[in-house]
Ligand SMILES: CC(=O)N[C@H]1[C@@H](OP(=O)(O)OP(=O)(O)OC[C@H]2O[C@@H](n3ccc(=O)[nH]c3=O)[C@H](O)[C@@H]2O)O[C@H](CO)[C@@H](O)[C@@H]1O
């Protein structure tokens with residue numbers, strides 16, 4: 001199993017290009033199932049999750065060509081309407097084929113995702129939404145079996161804000177008969193990116209980016225082209241790594257307008273931030289001040305940045321409280337940070353971190369994607385060597401992370 005070995009103590013300095021967003025690329029790849037014509041995508045990140053999604057779509061019959069970040073997909077000849085367990089268990093976003101398959105082919109069989117390291121993560125809202133649109137759904141042998149001659153537009157109010165739930169139903173509604181209104185919908189920028197791609201394919205969608213999305217179904221979608229938005233979580237991760245190490249970095253091809261809350265929190269730590277339309281510069285000339293964070297749906301502080309801020313708080317001046325309101329078990333990184341000497345108390349969904357002057361390197365284990373990023377940041381500031389084990393989690397969602405960090409001056413290498 002591959003590991004990352006990090007020699008801590010170097011400030012990050014220089015420029016780094018931000019990749020296309022994993023959480024936008026995954027639903028948008030699934031949108032290719034909605035048409036028999038070609039969907040042409042740009043800025044698709046080179047990630048394990050993207051490769052898994054391509055494999056899943058290819059197994060269904062989607063013809064895919066890849067040329068760097070340019071990916072073209074044609075779902076003209078689909079012969080299998082199924083997402084099997086072995087795919088869904090490695091990548092939960094496989095659930096995103098459900099809406100498009102039922103909408104275009106009238107049928108789908110998708111393995112129920114199990115729980116994962118960060119929580120139980122049910123998909124009941126996806127299922128209820130499709131039922132409200134007229135799909136017959138049976139759960140048998142661990143699979144969701146959905147059928148509908150043609151989905152019908154409906155008014156659906158989500159009990160909870162769900163990002164992939166909103167995306168699945170938005171794609172389903174694009175080919176439904178009539179108007180669908182999604183209320184309490186997710187406002188995440190990745191939902192807007194998917195809506196932009198669907199519009200390029202002829203979908204009629206309004207209100208994305210707000211909590212009420214209206215989709216007027218059409219009989220057919222055509223091919224389209226779309227460039228995947230920059231990854232705001234990768235952006236945030238590099239910014240926190242720079243702030244924690246007292247660095248000075250510039251993110252290229254990044255978007256500050258979708259990182260408001262994260263940038264405000266970084267300013268609270270004492271970082272100086274300057275932005276242009278596609279760059280973000282962070283300079284940190286002091287030990288970071290501890291900052292409280294409370295995760296919540298967009299535009300509030302993202303749960304996918306919680307672990308990285310926890311790492312920075314471990315070496316910050318003062319104490320901070322981190323409250324996780326989205327996932328019930330997203331503190332798996334705490335026990336690993338403690339192995340580096342961090343002082344963290346956890347009670348329920350709240351962690352209290354007392355900043356200490358120095359962490360000390362040790363061997364630690366990644367448990368999920370953002371926990372891995374948190375442990376890498378901790379390794380960058382710890383004294384001596386930190387070895388992060390089980391980095392396959394990291395490869396799901398960060399493109400060439402050790403190459404990017406090395407180019408910024410970190411001492412980091414991949415070892416077997
Ligand atoms: C591929 C992708 O885009 N993943 C992101 C997406 O995950 P994902 O879309 O899976 O997360 P959701 O927004 O659906 O989950 C939010 C909360 O709702 C609950 N829930 C969700 C659906 C459902 O049917 N029933 C239910 O109870 C979940 O367990 C969780 O507690 O949004 C999360 C929250 O911003 C991010 O951490 C993930 O990176």
Ligand SMILES: C=C(OP(=O)(O)O)C(=O)O
Nearest residue numbers: 023092093304369370397
């Ligand atoms: C939780 C995440 O992803 P996923 O929903 O794909 O597990 C993430 O990107 O942090």
